[in-house]
Amino acid sequence: MRQNEHHAPETVERFLDSTLESVDSAEELAVGMAQRAGFDEDELMRIGMAVRESMVNAVVHGNRYNSNKKVRFSVTHHGERFTVQIADQGEGFDFENLPDPLSPENLMRTSGRGIFLIRSFMDEFQMRHLEPGGTEVTLVKYTVSK
Amino acid sequence: MSVSLKTRQVGDVTVVDVAGRITLGEGSSALRDALRDMVGKNQKKILLNLGEVSYIDSSGIGELVSGFTTVTNSGGQLKLLNLNKRVKDLLQITKLYTVFDVHDDEAGAIRSFA
Numbered sequence: 001m002r003q004n005e006h007h008a009p010e011t012v013e014r015f016l017d018s019t020l021e022s023v024d025s026a027e028e029l030a031v032g033m034a035q036r037a038g039f040d041e042d043e044l045m046r047i048g049m050a051v052r053e054s055m056v057n058a059v060v061h062g063n064r065y066n067s068n069k070k071v072r073f074s075v076t077h078h079g080e081r082f083t084v085q086i087a088d089q090g091e092g093f094d095f096e097n098l099p100d101p102l103s104p105e106n107l108m109r110t111s112g113r114g115i116f117l118i119r120s121f122m123d124e125f126q127m128r129h130l131e132p133g134g135t136e137v138t139l140v141k142y143t144v145s146k
Numbered sequence: 147m148s149v150s151l152k153t154r155q156v157g158d159v160t161v162v163d164v165a166g167r168i169t170l171g172e173g174s175s176a177l178r179d180a181l182r183d184m185v186g187k188n189q190k191k192i193l194l195n196l197g198e199v200s201y202i203d204s205s206g207i208g209e210l211v212s213g214f215t216t217v218t219n220s221g222g223q224l225k226l227l228n229l230n231k232r233v234k235d236l237l238q239i240t241k242l243y244t245v246f247d248v249h250d251d252e253a254g255a256i257r258s259f260a
Contacts, residue, residue: 020171045232052203056170102241108215110208113240117204120239 009078010036015070016055018063018088023055026073030084037077037143046121047082047141053114054086054137062088062135072136080143087136095127095135149173151180159191159256160184161227165198168206177206181213181224190222191259195252197228207236214246223247227255 012029016022030051031044039047055071063069069089076083099106101113119125124140149166162180167173184192194210196202210226217224225247229237237243249255 023170049203052169056203056205060170107241107245108211110212110215111204113204113207117236117239 009076011074011076011078013072013074016073018059018065018067018069018071020056020059022071022073023052023059026055026071026086027052029073030075033075033077034082034141037082039082039141039143043141047084047139050118050121050125050139051084051086053118054084054139057114057137058086058088058090058135061093062090064090077143082141082143084139085136086139087130087134089134091133092129092135149176151176153180153184156193156252156256159193159259160189161193161195161252161256163195163198165200167201168199168209169201169203170205174205174209177209178212181209181216185216185220185222188220190217190220192217192222192224193227193249193252193255193259194224195227196233197230199230199233202233202236207240207242210246211242223259225249225255225258227252 010033012033014029016026027048031048034044034047058071059065063071072087074085098115099112101107101109101116106112118139122139123142126138128136130136149164149168149172152163154161154163164177168177181192214224227249229248234243237246247258249258
């Protein structure tokens with residue numbers, strides 16, 4: 001059963017440095033809000049991991065730890081939707097043609113599982129290119145099962 | 147330190163008690179360095195006890211895979227012990243659970259090494 005189903009929308013937005021500390025901060029913030037939204041322990045774990053993987057992508061692959069680049073991070077709980085949005089200022093990448101980490105030829109690769117895990121843990125996941133550069137991801141978890 | 151690694155010998159098996167977070171950065175690097183060190187010392191039978199691992203991300207999973215490949219390619223064996231629900235779920239989702247030899251009991255794990 002979910003608590004807090006009838007409440008004002010809550011949104012938090014931060015502009016984070018491109019550091020691993022920001023990854024921790026973002027995860028902590030998202031999980032805190034998710035907890036207030038009424039998600040159970042398993043769902044909190046999934047949301048936390050999805051946020052962590054998305055932040056790592058933004059910091060490491062998007063912004064490449066560049067201290068001059070920020071990660072825009074926002075969390076919104078509105079009605080049945082818990083939405084996390086993360087945007088980097090990198091060069092962008094071809095997310096339409098990502099290798100499948102479950103295919104036999106990729107199974108023993110040491111990387112490439114992040115986006116797969118995000119999709120596995122969230123109810124919705126979208127990526128889009130930003131102008132003039134960068135990538136924005138939107139992660140959604142429903143507060144009630146659909 | 148986000149992760150602690152303590153090694154002990156049980157016969158000719160090196161048991162590594164891992165505790166904490168195996169995540170991108172300090173945690174995954176420490177595991178990588180420890181495994182490389184063991185391979186360098188020709189330790190062929192390695193059992194990673196993950197019972198006290200509180201968190202692992204895709205980088206940590208990558209280091210487990212990398213370690214497995216490195217140890218196997220050097221003619222050794224790397225096995226896993228005491229997976230908690232989080233780690234087990236991740237390995238199952240990523241189809242890696244059947245790649246590793248996973249045990250719930252240390253004595254049985256030790257005996258399983260060829």
